[in-house]
Amino acid sequence: MSIEAQLGLPLIGELMTCVLCGCTHRSNFGVSTDWRCIIVNDRFFYICPNEFPRFGESIELYKEVYTRALKVIITIINGQADST
Secondary structure: OOHHHHHOOOOOOOEEEEOOOOOEEEOOOOOOOOOEEEEEOOEEEEEOHHHOOOOOOOHHHHHHHHHHHHHHHHHHHOOOOOOO
């Protein structure tokens, strides 16, 4: 189990990898970078800000991004792809 899962907190200095595009970034507690974290079964899955529409844009665009991300996460959990 990762240290993040042991602590139960995402975005506390870990290296994040976007499940959609694969880009990476080290989180910095207290500094907002607009990365999103979806927690499933005590595992953290990250989505980078480049994959999201700007704040205030269509809710439909947000739904599309979350839907794509959840499909990838389900695939990872089911063991059909490498873990991120």
